[in-house]
Amino acid sequence: MDRISRRAQVLNNHLTQTPPPPASSLHPSPCLSYSPPELTEKTHFDTADLRRLTDGHNLQDRDWLYGLMVQSKLFNPRNSGGRVFISPDFNQSMEQQREMTMRRIGYLLERGVFQGWLTAKGIEAEMRKFAFLEVVGMFDHSLAIKIGVHFFL
Numbered sequence: 764m765d766r767i768s769r770r771a772q773v774l775n776n777h778l779t780q781t782p783p784p785p786a787s788s789l790h791p792s793p794c795l796s797y798s799p800p801e802l803t804e805k806t807h808f809d810t811a812d813l814r815r816l817t818d819g820h821n822l823q824d825r826d827w828l829y830g831l832m833v834q835s836k837l838f839n840p841r842n843s844g845g846r847v848f849i850s851p852d853f854n855q856s857m858e859q860q861r862e863m864t865m866r867r868i869g870y871l872l873e874r875g876v877f878q879g880w881l882t883a884k885g886i887e888a889e890m891r892k893f894a895f896l897e898v899v900g901m902f903d904h905s906l907a908i909k910i911g912v913h914f915f916l
Contacts, residue, residue: 821894
């Protein structure tokens with residue numbers, strides 16, 4: 764059956780509410796038995812190399828900012844499996860989230876995160892700002908948008 768006839772039959776069945784024919788349109792496919800190599804082959808790579816590849820620049824600055832965020836209860840640090848994770852609390856009202864965003868900005872301001880953002884010149888200063896914005900953006904897009912609009916627009 765060609766595509767046009769098949770589509771017409773499906774539309775007709777839909778409009779007349781007749782059940783579709785019992786024949787299955789599924790055909791065996793070699794794709795269904797495919798197993799990606801990452802499930803069967805062991806890979807060994809250096810996570811530091813992967814991080815340098817994905818983060819690219821200002822790794823120490825990124826680590827410093829993440830360390831500041833982990834130290835404050837404003838960023839909801841949690842231990843899991845020997846690692847510390849931070850995450851926003853989305854179970855708050857809009858007003859509470861806005862208040863927390865302003866408190867987080869105040870916390871970062873007090874610790875010198877925004878030092879020179881408006882006055883520093885050069886590529887290194889700009890790359891540092893972008894690195895910080897990426898770290899903040901991984902934590903909470905709302906916070907990153909607020910900072911981005913203020914400093915980058």
